[in-house]
Amino acid sequence: MSATSKAYIAGAFEHPTRYAPTKSIADLHFECAQGALADAGLTFADVDGYFCAGDAPGASPAWLADYMNLQLRHLDGTEAGGCSYLLHIAHAAEAIAANKCSVALITLSGKPRSLGVATGTAVRQIPPERPDAPWEIAYQPTIVAVNAMFAKRHMYEFGTTREQLAWIKVAASHHAQHNEHALLRNVVTVEDVLNSPVIADPLHRLDCCVITDGGGALVVTRPEIAKSLKRPLVRIAGCGETVKTQTGGYIDLTRTGAAASGAVAFAEAGIKPADVKYASVYDNFTIMVLIQLEDLGFCERGKGGRFVADGNLISGVGKLPWNTDGGGLCNNHPANRGGMTKAIEAVRQLRGEAHPAVQVRNCDLALASGPGLVMGTGQNHATVILERE
């Protein structure tokens, strides 16, 4: 049994706000922490491990630990962009297995919506000392245009179509209609996606995720504590993480780090993609979902377009219920970081606490997976497999 198989997610909380101009980022972290601990049936006094990422004010666990007055014996500020919180689940399980902490709190929050941040379309700001900066910044790379280049190359190599990409948004919108907190609750069609304005060819506005304020938190704990609580048992069965580098310029824009992080997570959990009943796959852009589904092994390489078409990702309709909260495309993308909400919806599904209209029956195995940061053709990536006991 691996270290990560001995820990459980006991608490999960997604902040209901999508617009919070009157709250500080630190306040939102506190409210998320409070929500996840209450969900678990634990208190701040129980927390002895704390995990946060680059969205934390000060980009270190120190400032929020002080703000919330946490008494810690383990801390981890690993910053891996939007997938940080999936890495934190793995790191928390490792720390618990090593007896470094017993109750690990993971928090995320941010306010890009109320701050008017043009996340995807603004030219990325790269500090001059970063090693890639001199070779990229002058070309005005935007996150949406980088993802558009993934899409363009996938279309070139495999014949993937804009209609197929649009189906991913359609599936997200079908789920979001049932989520009272989702930013966008209107069901859209393939035509709606194709008729929305082109942002960066071939991606349209509706291929892009929302920008929201908010946050979320998770509580990871050891088996004996998890089993003493009143919540359903969600075991961390397998975890994988990686950095997909740009390999010195010998690039492949039709693959992501999901191939590496997914393989490790599946091996650790001892399961196959076909065993997964529900998948949360980070949807910053439709194309990123399609490529990750291939890399994770849900379909053959190059066949992601056919896999996602015709509602195959819609719960109750298709073979792989996916992002049943509405995902980043419709529901929520707090702090422009999608890893946290991916884990939270996976926990809901395993507990049987997703909205009845999207709840997967007998959901005993779920996956949460996503990229983080954008380094040209590369990115961080993390995958977590969770099991209902």
Added chain:
Amino acid sequence: MGGPEGTKQMSEAALDFESDPYVAKHPQSRPFWAAAAHGQFLLPRCNSCERVHWYPRPFCPLCKSQSVDWVPASGHGVVYSFSVMRKAEQPYVLAYVQLAEGPAMMTNIVDAEFDSIHVGQPVKVAFRGAETGRSVPVFTPI
């Protein structure tokens, strides 16, 4: 650091690259920018594994040898992928160009009709002045 850097026409840009923070923070890259100021495109080539890499490092990221020399590039490549960034004040083309020497690099395609650009298209290097001073390699259809 200021706003989006962008590029400008190459008038006096060639002369002031030394004060560019993107040059100053990376002293080993100076030969590249000095050559670029004169319209010459250099690539880092490993003397051990004989491969060219991108972006340039003073060591080879492929075999980790520290014996790397700047060599003149052919200046030729093909479009690996691209996107017309439409939602911008002045739409532009972000691209990866696969160089004839092997690696691909992020760049812009310039002096091209947006609708005529395609994956696999042959392109050749040109230079544009970045706002902070150095001249950067861009590509134009052959």
